[in-house]
Amino acid sequence: MARFLVTGGAGFIGSHLVDALAGAGAKVRVLDDLSTGRRENLPAAARLIVGDVADPGTVRAAMAGVDGCFHLAAIASVARAAEDWLGTHRVNLGGTIAVLDAARARGVPVVYASSAAVYGDCPDQPITETAPTRPLSAYGADKLGGELHAAVAARVFGVANVGLRFFNVYGPRQDPGSPYSGVISIFAGQLRRGEPVEVFGDGGQTRDFVAVADVVAALRAAMGRIGPGDAAGRITTPAVPQALVFNVCTGIATSIRALAAELAALEGGTAVIREGPARPGDIRHSVGCPDAARAALGLGPPMPLRAGLAGVRAWLDAGLRLERT
Ligand SMILES: NC(=O)c1ccc[n+]([C@@H]2O[C@H](COP(=O)([O-])OP(=O)(O)OC[C@H]3O[C@@H](n4cnc5c(N)ncnc54)[C@H](O)[C@@H]3O)[C@@H](O)[C@H]2O)c1
The missing domain is CATH 3.40.50.720 (NAD(P)-binding Rossmann-like Domain)
Known part of the structure; x- marks a missing residue:
């Protein structure tokens, strides 16, 4: 062992x-x-x-x-x-x-x-x-x-x-305050409350x-x-x-707007985007190339974003159920 x-x-x-x-x-x-x-x-x-x-x-x-x-x-x-x-x-x-x-x-x-x-x-x-x-x-x-x-x-x-x-x-157990992907929990919460999704700048920034x-x-x-x-x-x-x-990484660029749309689709709706001030120093694009890791470590294809987001949603649902009991 x-x-x-x-x-x-x-x-x-x-x-x-x-x-x-x-x-x-x-x-x-x-x-x-x-x-x-x-x-x-x-x-x-x-x-x-x-x-x-x-x-x-x-x-x-x-x-x-x-x-x-x-x-x-x-x-x-x-x-x-x-x-x-x-x-x-x-x-x-x-x-x-x-x-x-x-x-x-x-x-x-x-x-x-x-x-x-x-x-x-x-x-x-x-x-x-x-x-x-x-x-x-x-x-x-x-x-x-x-x-x-x-x-x-x-x-x-x-x-x-x-x-x-x-x-x-991103995934279950992530702190909503995380600078990496806390945005997912924040958007999910805004969508559930029927609020517009608030993005920094035009939401065209891409992340992996x-x-x-x-x-x-x-x-x-x-x-x-x-x-x-x-x-x-x-x-x-x-x-x-x-x-x-x-x-x-996945090698796939997802804009913050596209992320909001994916999350809204999981909730069965569409996202209303509200643009806020751009964050000073925000990096516009950040997408990695996964090829070297895949070849050297024998990794399979990445989990599709929608499947991964469904996992986060299930975890958020379970948390809400616990809060209510
Ligand atoms: N989440 C991401 O997207 C991301 C991206 C790039 C790199 N990382 C790196 O991955 C690692 C894990 O990140 P995470 O997102 O799970 O964050 P996290 O904050 O959930 O995990 C970090 C853990 O380290 C512990 N820790 C902090 N200071 C410590 C100390 N002095 N002694 C002992 N334990 C200490 C914390 O209690 C926590 O359990 C970190 O090294 C982070 O820099 C994360």
Whole structure:
């Protein structure tokens, strides 16, 4: 039986990963400070260590005896990184270094969350992994810093690792305040209340919305590439330590208006759009190229947006039912 540490495992993406790993029979340990994550997100089979990923001793202890580490813990907010530059840096880059350092001490392969934020405003779309990295936020700069340290971890310290640059991940359990795809919960709420859908600017901005189930598949496939072959316990021979980086995206550009229309269609209606002021610094287009990840990790086609949104709607419905009881 493979044993995994998932940092940030009580959060949105992490908890879906924990569900999948535990469901496949792996032993899962979670390190999370519960700052945005929730204990209730975790299955009973997972062991939760409440602690700080930027504390080296805590991370070393959490990493003891595991076959692989998924590092997802972060302050996943561009706005918070702008407000508390040094504090988020401590967690987002310091936490990543603490994980890589503990992994080197114990020879543990690491799959970690990077972000499309490393690209900034990229003129060439869809964005491939070879595009220049010019982050426009402290958050993106720390994610890029994490990739640089991961490359050193592989080259110098022999830590095999894969960084995954997530685009706009969406799905059940997502905080409506999420800068990535919280817009989905917000629009769904406005549509249900019969209100117009409020967009920034003309709503023509495009994003690459990737379903959390597809992100979990990419995380597990990446671990299979460098460490335990699958969660059921087959261990592949560790490859020569390498640092790989892939986009995790669909390659499909969805405008914010089109997103509203998809959600309205699920509710059986049409969306009335109300245009608001444009957000200063808003990136107009952000669509990734998924080809390298598909080829290297053997990923299947992405979940269609409508199917993924139906999953979010079912989760929102279940929440409303709970609120009423
Ligand atoms: N959601 C997206 O679209 C998206 C896109 C790009 C990258 N990412 C990255 O994916 C990862 C997961 O993001 P998410 O959307 O699930 O966010 P999330 O906020 O739901 O999950 C982050 C988790 O990390 C935990 N955490 C925060 N600070 C910590 C600390 N100091 N010590 C221990 N745990 C700590 C939180 O409690 C939370 O459970 C993050 O690294 C994020 O930067 C997410």
